[in-house]
Amino acid sequence: MFRRFASREGNDTMSLLGNAAIARGAMEAGVQFVAAYPGTPSTEIIEALRSVGKELDIYVEWSVNEKVAMEVAASAAISGLRTLFAAKHVGINVAADPMMTLSLSLGIVGGMVIVAADDPSCHSSQNEQDSRFMARMANMPCLEPADIEEAKDMTSHAFDISEQFGVPMMVRSTTRISHSKGNVTLEPILDEKRDPNFVKDYKKWVCIPSNTRVNHKRVIDQRDRMREWLPGSGLNFIENNEVEKKEYGIITSGISYAYVKEALDYLGVEVPILKFGMVWPIERKILSDFADLVDKIIVIEEVEPYLETIIAHELTILNKKNELLGKYRGEVTPRTLELNGLLVAKGLHSYLGGNMPPQQDQSVYDSIIPHIPNRPPVLCAGCPHRNTFRAMRKTIGTKAIYNSDIGCYTLGDPNLTNTCLDMGGSIAMGSGFGKLYTDRPVVAIIGDSTFFHSGITGLVNAVYNRSRLMVTIVDNRITAMTGMQDNPGSGKNALGDAAPIINIEAICKAVGANYVKTIDPFDLPAIEATYKEALETLDDGVAVIISTQACAMEERRVRRKEGIIKFYKVDLELCDGCGRCIRVGCPAIEPSEELNEKGRPKMIIDPEICNACGLCVYECTRDAIQLVEIRK
Amino acid sequence: MSETKTEEINYQIVVCGVGGQGVLLLTDILTNLATDQGIKVRGSETHGMSQRGGTVLCTIKVGPKAYSPLIMDGTADIIIALEKHEALRYSPLLKKDGWIVVNTKELLPQSWKLDKEAVETARKNFEDDINKITPNVCFVDAEELAKKAGAVIAQNVVMLGAAAACEDFPFTSDQVKKTLEKVVKKRFVDLNLQAFDNGLEKGISA
Numbered sequence: 019m020f021r022r023f024a025s026r027e028g029n030d031t032m033s034l035l036g037n038a039a040i041a042r043g044a045m046e047a048g049v050q051f052v053a054a055y056p057g058t059p060s061t062e063i064i065e066a067l068r069s070v071g072k073e074l075d076i077y078v079e080w081s082v083n084e085k086v087a088m089e090v091a092a093s094a095a096i097s098g099l100r101t102l103f104a105a106k107h108v109g110i111n112v113a114a115d116p117m118m119t120l121s122l123s124l125g126i127v128g129g130m131v132i133v134a135a136d137d138p139s140c141h142s143s144q145n146e147q148d149s150r151f152m153a154r155m156a157n158m159p160c161l162e163p164a165d166i167e168e169a170k171d172m173t174s175h176a177f178d179i180s181e182q183f184g185v186p187m188m189v190r191s192t193t194r195i196s197h198s199k200g201n202v203t204l205e206p207i208l209d210e211k212r213d214p215n216f217v218k219d220y221k222k223w224v225c226i227p228s229n230t231r232v233n234h235k236r237v238i239d240q241r242d243r244m245r246e247w248l249p250g251s252g253l254n255f256i257e258n259n260e261v262e263k264k265e266y267g268i269i270t271s272g273i274s275y276a277y278v279k280e281a282l283d284y285l286g287v288e289v290p291i292l293k294f295g296m297v298w299p300i301e302r303k304i305l306s307d308f309a310d311l312v313d314k315i316i317v318i319e320e321v322e323p324y325l326e327t328i329i330a331h332e333l334t335i336l337n338k339k340n341e342l343l344g345k346y347r348g349e350v351t352p353r354t355l356e357l358n359g360l361l362v363a364k365g366l367h368s369y370l371g372g373n374m375p376p377q378q379d380q381s382v383y384d385s386i387i388p389h390i391p392n393r394p395p396v397l398c399a400g401c402p403h404r405n406t407f408r409a410m411r412k413t414i415g416t417k418a419i420y421n422s423d424i425g426c427y428t429l430g431d432p433n434l435t436n437t438c439l440d441m442g443g444s445i446a447m448g449s450g451f452g453k454l455y456t457d458r459p460v461v462a463i464i465g466d467s468t469f470f471h472s473g474i475t476g477l478v479n480a481v482y483n484r485s486r487l488m489v490t491i492v493d494n495r496i497t498a499m500t501g502m503q504d505n506p507g508s509g510k511n512a513l514g515d516a517a518p519i520i521n522i523e524a525i526c527k528a529v530g531a532n533y534v535k536t537i538d539p540f541d542l543p544a545i546e547a548t549y550k551e552a553l554e555t556l557d558d559g560v561a562v563i564i565s566t567q568a569c570a571m572e573e574r575r576v577r578r579k580e581g582i583i584k585f586y587k588v589d590l591e592l593c594d595g596c597g598r599c600i601r602v603g604c605p606a607i608e609p610s611e612e613l614n615e616k617g618r619p620k621m622i623i624d625p626e627i628c629n630a631c632g633l634c635v636y637e638c639t640r641d642a643i644q645l646v647e648i649r650k
Numbered sequence: 651m652s653e654t655k656t657e658e659i660n661y662q663i664v665v666c667g668v669g670g671q672g673v674l675l676l677t678d679i680l681t682n683l684a685t686d687q688g689i690k691v692r693g694s695e696t697h698g699m700s701q702r703g704g705t706v707l708c709t710i711k712v713g714p715k716a717y718s719p720l721i722m723d724g725t726a727d728i729i730i731a732l733e734k735h736e737a738l739r740y741s742p743l744l745k746k747d748g749w750i751v752v753n754t755k756e757l758l759p760q761s762w763k764l765d766k767e768a769v770e771t772a773r774k775n776f777e778d779d780i781n782k783i784t785p786n787v788c789f790v791d792a793e794e795l796a797k798k799a800g801a802v803i804a805q806n807v808v809m810l811g812a813a814a815a816c817e818d819f820p821f822t823s824d825q826v827k828k829t830l831e832k833v834v835k836k837r838f839v840d841l842n843l844q845a846f847d848n849g850l851e852k853g854i855s856a
């Protein structure tokens with residue numbers, strides 16, 4: 019599979035993940051430099067590129083955060099290299115500062131593509147937001163693929179357009195593109211390596227006001243030239259313009275186009291469709307033609323009524339009077355959550371008629387729903403975060419204000435998770451709360467990757483402003499939530515080479531935290547004692563406890579590779595069914611069929627799931643849980 | 651298994667289960683299978699949060715009408731459920747009289763471990779519930795059949811075997827096996843072929 023994905027010749031059709039298709043598009047366009055920070059649903063773009071990085075001589079790095087990644091990428095793009103940056107939608111917020119000025123003033127030399135992966139319905143995100151508005155704000159051209167094949171081709175095309183116009187380009191993906199899978203036809207990889215060639219130019223690369231005033235004007239003129247260039251580009255097209263009934267026409271872009279096609283199939287009707295491949299700037303010619311072709315326009319799109327808003331404005335400029343329907347008022351599709359073919363069919367049916375979407379007998383489903391269990395995501399078996407939460411609950415208690423952050427530990431304990439706003443927000447919000455409340459502890463909980471991402475600045479703030487704050491850094495040596503990416507604490511870089519390990523404890527001490535201690539969360543008595551000690555010092559300044567223990571899943575992978583299998587086992591002779599162990603919430607512990615004298619089940623541990631952390635052993639009062647170790 | 655011509659195929663598959671059961675690998679096998687036959691395929695996957703003990707849903711659409719990867723309610727041809735209760739969760743996706751191929755393996759969520767009553771009620775009603783959805787159900791003890799093939803982790807491929815026995819499944823078992831040989835790691839090929847056969851046999855006899 020890997021050989022085929024990395025093939026220089028292409029000439030092959032293979033099944034790829036949408037994100038791998040985007041990566042392949044970049045490879046086919048000769049990308050040489052890649053910088054990003056992980057985030058669902060964009061991560062696998064970089065995972066795919068780093069897997070071929072060495073072989074195809076592409077530099078790939080995990081940067082510490084999206085802002086840094088954007089800046090790192092900018093250096094390569096203004097040196098003439100083809101450069102890729104990718105982030106999830108909220109990562110674009112973090113990168114927005116350099117992105118805006120790069121687009122609105124500096125520009126680039128080598129083609130630069132910024133992939134923004136939006137997550138309608140927040141499958142794995144803290145909000146639903148629409149990156150197309152970010153592109154608009156940056157006056158940055160934006161392509162929106164409707165399918166994975168198109169995602170590959172558009173990414174590749176975007177490099178050419180970006181280079182031609184000297185501006186970074188956004189490619190907006192969504193979860194159903196990035197995390198869809200299907201057959202994609204590969205084309206050859208552009209095998210033309212460039213040497214970096216940064217040409218100093220004070221007026222271009224330095225964003226002082228006098229330069230930017232001039233450059234901003236250039237950017238705006240350029241966007242107008244792009245509008246004129248667009249009609250020949252093939253990026254936007256009209257379908258079904260032959261149909262008879264032209265009361266309604268549909269404007270759409272991205273994956274919504276696919277839903278429209280399915281919905282029309284379903285309804286059995288045909289109406290003209292204008293599909294925008296480039297959603298900024300908007301091609302006026304094709305919009306004008308379409309407005310003349312149909313009476314009323316229905317806009318189908320995901321997340322914000324972006325196209326609807328922009329098109330309303332463009333129609334005014336074009337002096338067209340078509341009625342415009344869409345999602346702004348929720349009349350055709352809902353205002354929140356992702357779309358699908360059925361939602362679009364239902365929305366269109368009121369206007370276009372046709373076959374009614376089949377009505378299902380809801381009562382059947384209603385009668386079985388009570389028998390379907392909820393499965394909220396939980397911490398894995400053996401996750402060291404669980405122990406840290408337990409220690410905090412025991413020593414700090416629930417009266418404190420707990421500010422959590424973004425990572426696996428957000429799932430830790432709802433009672434010890436009182437706020438969660440954004441990456442790095444835990445320490446900074448804690449810094450604020452620590453000024454507001456002195457009658458109770460204020461706690462911040464943050465992961466290692468998140469600490470490097472944007473926790474350090476918050477810590478500086480808390481120390482500088484003398485906040486009364488207790489920080490817990492749950493350091494599992496990896497960026498776990500997004501699928502085990504290395505970070506500055508892991509000792510490896512994105513291309514798999516050894517890297518310096520940045521010392522978190524030394525950072526906290528250097529910043530000037532009053533109390534700093536690293537502990538092992540598997541040593542429960544020690545961690546509890548440390549929390550008690552730290553609590554006594556809060557009046558003297560910021561306290562930081564670094565709870566360091568490798569991610570259980572990563573540990574397991576390494577252990578299994580070495581042929582070692584470790585798990586705990588309950589001796590049912592000794593177990594009295596008290597149920598203390600199962601209450602730690604470990605997914606490996608289950609009630610057995612064997613009952614105690616009160617009719618309560620004795621417990622067993624699933625050896626396939628257990629990661630041998632030993633937390634349950636601390637709970638057992640009868641020494642009924644024993645370690646089993648098998649070497650293969 | 652059908653003898654349909656490739657250009658006529660439009661087949662929609664739901665694969666569901668719990669994080670860690672190999673739903674993604676099964677999806678991967680199915681999209682590769684269609685690709686190997688030169689038929690358009692689009693599938694959706696769940697990544698991220700849902701993998702941590704959560705429910706996992708993948709939808710696979712095979713054929714020229716696969717524009718998006720998502721399946722509309724009431725249109726799936728088959729549900730392959732790697733965990734018993736998950737078959738019920740996604741049942742609204744199934745078309746009238748579609749097939750459900752369900753692993754009888756039960757994975758208890760945290761909330762049910764100490765709630766005996768909920769578990770008993772669900773178990774008691776399970777067959778009734780599933781028969782309300784469709785008369786075409788194939789129950790498979792995939793854990794047992796995977797163990798027989800050599801490893802419990804091959805349950806997903808056992809389930810693929812059982813699904814391949816359904817009358818309108820658009821691929822032949824030879825086609826599936828060729829793809830398995832390519833997709834699965836070399837040292838696991840024999841095991842997976844056996845797991846597939848075990849499932850197929852169960853499916854045919856069901």
Ligand SMILES: Cc1ncc(C[n+]2csc(CCOP(=O)(O)OP(=O)(O)O)c2C)c(N)n1
Nearest residue numbers: 057108424425426465466467468497498499
């Ligand atoms: C701005 C932003 N960038 C990226 C993400 C994606 N993301 C979610 S959690 C996480 C990192 C978690 O790593 P860490 O802090 O080490 O905690 P762990 O999951 O390992 O416990 C990332 C990158 C995000 N939600 N927001």
